[in-house]
Amino acid sequence: MTSPLLELKQISVSFEGFLALRDLNLVLNQGDLRAVIGPNGAGKTTFLDVITGKVAPTKGDVIFKEKSLIGQKEFRIARKGIGRKFQSPRIFENLSVQENLALAVSRPKTPLSLLMNSLKVKHLDQIQHLMSIVNLQSKANIRAGALSHGQKQWLEIAMLVGQDPDLLLVDEPVAGLTDEETDLTADLLKSLAGDHTVLVIDHDMEFIRRLDCPVSVLHQGHVLKEGSMSDIQKDPLVIEVYLGKTDEEEQ
Amino acid sequence: MSIFSTKKSWINLTIWVLLIALIIAAPSVLPVFRLNLLGRYLSLAIVALGVDLIWGFTGMLSLGQGIFFALGGYCAAMFLQLNSAGEFPNGIPEFFGLYGVEKLPFFWEPFKSSIFTLISIWLIPAIIAGLLGYLVFRNRIKGVYFSILTQAALLVFFNFFNGQQKLINGTNGLKTDVTQLFGQMVGSEIMQRWFFWISAVLVILAWFFARWIVRDRFGNILIGIRDDEARVRFTGYNPVIFKTIIFSIAGGLAGISGALYTVQSGIVSPQFMTVPFSIEMVVWVAVGGRGTLLGAILGAVLINYAKSLVSEALPASWMFIQGGLFILVVTALPEGVLGWIRKDGPKKLLFLLGINKKLETYPSLEVNEQGEVKS
Ligand SMILES: Nc1ncnc2c1ncn2[C@@H]1O[C@H](COP(=O)(O)OP(=O)(O)OP(=O)(O)O)[C@@H](O)[C@H]1O
Ligand SMILES: [Mg+2]
Numbered sequence: 015m016t017s018p019l020l021e022l023k024q025i026s027v028s029f030e031g032f033l034a035l036r037d038l039n040l041v042l043n044q045g046d047l048r049a050v051i052g053p054n055g056a057g058k059t060t061f062l063d064v065i066t067g068k069v070a071p072t073k074g075d076v077i078f079k080e081k082s083l084i085g086q087k088e089f090r091i092a093r094k095g096i097g098r099k100f101q102s103p104r105i106f107e108n109l110s111v112q113e114n115l116a117l118a119v120s121r122p123k124t125p126l127s128l129l130m131n132s133l134k135v136k137h138l139d140q141i142q143h144l145m146s147i148v149n150l151q152s153k154a155n156i157r158a159g160a161l162s163h164g165q166k167q168w169l170e171i172a173m174l175v176g177q178d179p180d181l182l183l184v185d186e187p188v189a190g191l192t193d194e195e196t197d198l199t200a201d202l203l204k205s206l207a208g209d210h211t212v213l214v215i216d217h218d219m220e221f222i223r224r225l226d227c228p229v230s231v232l233h234q235g236h237v238l239k240e241g242s243m244s245d246i247q248k249d250p251l252v253i254e255v256y257l258g259k260t261d262e263e264e265q
Numbered sequence: 266m267s268i269f270s271t272k273k274s275w276i277n278l279t280i281w282v283l284l285i286a287l288i289i290a291a292p293s294v295l296p297v298f299r300l301n302l303l304g305r306y307l308s309l310a311i312v313a314l315g316v317d318l319i320w321g322f323t324g325m326l327s328l329g330q331g332i333f334f335a336l337g338g339y340c341a342a343m344f345l346q347l348n349s350a351g352e353f354p355n356g357i358p359e360f361f362g363l364y365g366v367e368k369l370p371f372f373w374e375p376f377k378s379s380i381f382t383l384i385s386i387w388l389i390p391a392i393i394a395g396l397l398g399y400l401v402f403r404n405r406i407k408g409v410y411f412s413i414l415t416q417a418a419l420l421v422f423f424n425f426f427n428g429q430q431k432l433i434n435g436t437n438g439l440k441t442d443v444t445q446l447f448g449q450m451v452g453s454e455i456m457q458r459w460f461f462w463i464s465a466v467l468v469i470l471a472w473f474f475a476r477w478i479v480r481d482r483f484g485n486i487l488i489g490i491r492d493d494e495a496r497v498r499f500t501g502y503n504p505v506i507f508k509t510i511i512f513s514i515a516g517g518l519a520g521i522s523g524a525l526y527t528v529q530s531g532i533v534s535p536q537f538m539t540v541p542f543s544i545e546m547v548v549w550v551a552v553g554g555r556g557t558l559l560g561a562i563l564g565a566v567l568i569n570y571a572k573s574l575v576s577e578a579l580p581a582s583w584m585f586i587q588g589g590l591f592i593l594v595v596t597a598l599p600e601g602v603l604g605w606i607r608k609d610g611p612k613k614l615l616f617l618l619g620i621n622k623k624l625e626t627y628p629s630l631e632v633n634e635q636g637e638v639k640s
Contacts (some may be wrong), residue, residue, distance in 0.1 A: 066499060092501035104496045106489045114486050120482060123501045125510055128483040177501060 017080055019044045019211050020065070020181055025074035034060045035071070035235040042181070042264035047207035049222045050215045050233030053256050058215045059101055061232070062183050064100050067091045070130075079179070081255055093123065097179035100213050101186045103166035107159030109148050111169055114158050115141045144172040145201065164195040171199075175206065182212045186220070200224040231256060273607055280559055288465040296592035297454050301529055306569040308525030311471045311562035314547045315515030320547065322479055322558035323511050324491030325407070329573070331414030331543035332422045332520045333390035337520025338533035339426075340389060344382035349445035360434040370432050386524040387517040389487075394516025395509055402508045405495075416540060416600075423538040432605055438534020441527055452531050454540035456625025460494075464525045466560060471518055475558050478514065487511060488556075504590065552594045563603060 015101040018025060020042040027035040034057045038239055042048055052058050063069035065076055076083040092098075104115050105183035119137045133141075145151045153161060158169060167187055184203065189195040200221055206212055207227070216222055220242060223243050224227060229246050231238045233255050239246060246252050291303055312334050319325045346358040347369075353359045357369045375381045401414060427436045442452030449456050479486060489497045490504050497504050527533040536542070546565075553564025568587070576583045598605040605611075 070496075087496075087503070088498040089501050089503045092499050098499050102494075104493055105395060106496065107490055108492055109485050113482075116482055117485055117489065118500055121517075123503075125486075125507055128481070128486060129478070132481070173500065204600070212461055 016044070018077075019046075019079065021077040022065070023075045023077065025061070025064055025071045026078065027057070027069060028063060028072045030045050033235055035064070037057060038074070038235065038237060040230065041239065042211050042213060044180075044211055045208050047166035047204065047212045047225060047227040048214070049225055049227055049229045050213065050232055051217065051219075051222060051246075051256070052227060052238075053095050056232040057235040058232055059185055060235075062185055062215070065091075065183060068095060073238065089123075092177065092179075095178075095180035096183065097177045097181070099167075099174055099185055099187060101189070103163070103170050104168050105158045105173065105234070107157065107186060109158055110155050111145065111161070112141060112154045114169060114173055115144055115176050118173040119144075119178075122265055128149045140176065144176050144189075148172045148174070163246060164191045167195075168202075169189060169197070175210075184208065184212065184214045187214065188216060188218050197224060198222050215249050251265055266624060276603075276607055277559060280563065283441050284471075284562070291551050292458060292461060297374045297457060300461050301457045302573055303566075303570070304457070304464045305526055305529045306463075306566045307468045308522050308529065308561040309549070309569060310522075310565040310636050311525070311558065312519045312522035312546055313565040314468075314475045314558060315518035316546050316550045317513045317555065317558055317561035318475055318478065318487070318511055318518075319552075321550060321558075321561070322484060322487040324489060325507060325508065325512070326412045326541070326547065327415040327512070327515070328412050328543050328547065329419040329422075331419055331538040331545050333394055333516040333519035333524035334421070334526070334546075335426070335533065335535070335537035336390045337386045337523035338537055339377065339433065339439065339525035340382055340386045340520070341524035341527050342441050342533045343376040343433075344379065345441045345444035345446060346439055347373065348379075349443075353380065358439075360437070360439075361431075364431045366431050372432075377434065380499075387473040387520045390520030390523075391513045391517035394519075395513035397514075398512035399505070399509045401503045402512075419538055419540065419543055423535050425537040426538065436535060438532050440532050440533030440534070444514070451528055460573070465530070467525065468520060471521070472558060472562065474516075478511075479558070483507075485489065545587070548591050550601075552601055554591060554603030554605070554607075557601065557607075560601050560603035564601070567616050 018041045022038055022040040022156075023056075025035050025038040025209070026033060037059075037164050038061060040061075047240075049062075050058055060069060061167060064071050065078075065083065065115075065150050067083065067086050071084070076258065078091075078094060078096065083094075106117070109117075110240075116133055117138070119140050141162075142151070148165075148171065150165060150169060153165065159167065161169060167190075171184070171187060174184070187203070191199065196218065201224075203212055203214055203223060204227075212226060215220075226243070228240060229243050229245060230240045232254050238255065240250050241249075267408055287303075288307075291300055295303065312330055315333075316327070320326055332589065341406075350356055350358045354362055355367050355369075357366070357373075361367070361369075376385070397418060401411060406414060424571050426433060429435055430437075442450070443453050446456065479487065486497060486502055486507055489500075490507060497507075523533070523537060526537075545568075549564035549568050550561045551564070552568060553562070554560025568590070572583055572587070576584055594601060600608065600609070
């Protein structure tokens with residue numbers, strides 16, 4: 015068997031004594047699609063922060079393509095092939111859709127190359143392709159800040175894909191989307207898995223169900239349970255700490 | 266910044282035509298005293314372009330551009346002083362005699378060379394800005410902390426230069442107007458006319474240069490850093506390098522600006538590194554329009570021209586007027602005058618005043634459509 019793409023080993027993160035992550039372990043193989051759910055404050059975003067180098071873990075190791083990521087700068091981790099979508103859409107609002115994507119697909123990402131070379135034809139094609147995936151061709155020259163919330167989410171996902179990462183970390187991609195948009199997003203993420211490894215965080219059970227993939231439940235900084243959605247839903251512990259509560263909250 | 270609507274290019278074109286007409290007409294219509302003032306203000310527009318690059322585009326408010334401005338000025342002045350030191354005792358500039366210095370300090374030596382001087386005018390400020398910037402940016406110092414830090418650096422440089430009588434004549438500064446260049450007195454009318462032309466040409470070149478920098482993806486990364494630096498990082502770019510480069514470029518532009526200003530005002534002194542002057546540079550850009558480049562030029566030239574006119578008429582009132590202007594712009598025209606014009610400000614104002622009957626919206630729709638069609 016080949017070694018996993020990403021492996022989190024005994025990760026702990028302490029914010030001034032408060033343990034946001036406790037001995038977290040997680041393994042992702044090439045091409046996996048994985049969902050992570052958990053109540054608010056479970057540490058979901060924090061664990062993406064650890065992988066992407068934003069937060070240094072107090073303890074433990076992150077192995078990506080057989081090398082440790084600990085202590086690496088964010089942009090280096092991104093260049094190694096990890097793309098991240100933030101919880102609220104973060105795109106460059108004052109640039110057009112096309113310009114946003116151009117920054118994502120540009121390579122090499124050095125000042126000199128940006129200044130001296132114009133975008134390669136292959137990258138221009140890639141931008142067109144990305145816009146067609148997320149249905150933004152007609153908005154190519156629109157300021158990204160003027161897009162609807164859902165379109166912003168999609169633009170950010172398209173930017174991730176444009177970085178051509180091996181691993182996509184997607185934090186709450188359907189927050190604030192309509193049902194129809196949610197379904198389209200689920201299909202989009204499913205189609206990306208295989209070529210990429212995709213990790214999706216969300217609260218929306220309908221959406222997770224539609225992803226139809228293994229689920230990890232995070233609770234108080236720890237993986238409570240891993241399994242298929244139907245296994246998870248039957249688990250009494252999970253129901254107690256999470257599912258039951260969410261249903262109430264949703265009322 | 267590729268969304269260059271037709272309307273925007275018309276406004277730019279109009280301003281350019283006016284500016285170039287002014288530059289061409291000025292030497293024949295203005296008395297040399299006024300021409301010299303205009304030349305100085307054109308040179309100040311170059312430092313303003315740098316401020317726009319780092320603040321308007323990249324979001325870093327530097328209150329220390331006076332450092333680099335003064336460094337450029339000192340480089341030029343040291344060369345000019347050496348160039349005309351032949352007749353003085355020991356063959357070194359006259360002021361050294363006041364402090365009993367008989368040997369030229371070592372760092373003056375290379376300024377005997379005109380080529381070294383021409384390069385050092387922009388390269389020394391650029392290197393110092395780059396080093397300072399790198400240290401600051403690497404430690405992720407931003408926002409208000411960055412502004413305070415640049416101001417603190419300014420004070421350090423000011424005090425240092427102020428105290429070094431034996432090296433650079435301390436608080437008295439270095440005079441250039443009585444020095445010689447090409448067998449002419451630098452302060453003479455013919456030389457001042459030349460410096461006006463050089464300033465005018467260099468402003469235009471500096472604009473092209475700045476425009477080239479922000480025109481495409483490099484400029485978009487700067488805007489990205491301003492709006493969401495973390496996103497830039499997670500997209501795989503190292504913001505530290507970009508910020509260092511642009512800060513260094515702004516430093517280089519400040520140096521050129523300072524050198525031109527020095528030869529046209531006749532002296533460089535630590536006064537170039539006072540706190541208010543560096544803040545004024547920011548005010549020019551804010552009033553002209555942040556992130557517009559052309560606005561920085563307009564702001565620098567117009568505000569300074571207004572300053573000289575007002576100061577002649579009512580000497581004490583300029584500070585109040587400038588302060589008032591700044592507050593007005595920040596509150597009423599947050600995008601500066603040029604940003605306001607580009608966003609149909611004048612039309613809306615006429616409408617509010619009841620002069621224009623109805624707000625025509627369809628022309629801007631037309632522009633949008635064109636913007637969409639054109640890629
Ligand atoms: N920089 C920080 N300093 C201190 N505490 C933090 C910091 N970042 C996160 N936390 C805390 O860590 C815990 C986990 O936060 P995290 O954002 O990872 O939760 P989450 O699972 O993403 O929640 P949500 O569903 O609300 O997005 C929370 O209690 C949060 O308050
Ligand atoms: Mg979160």
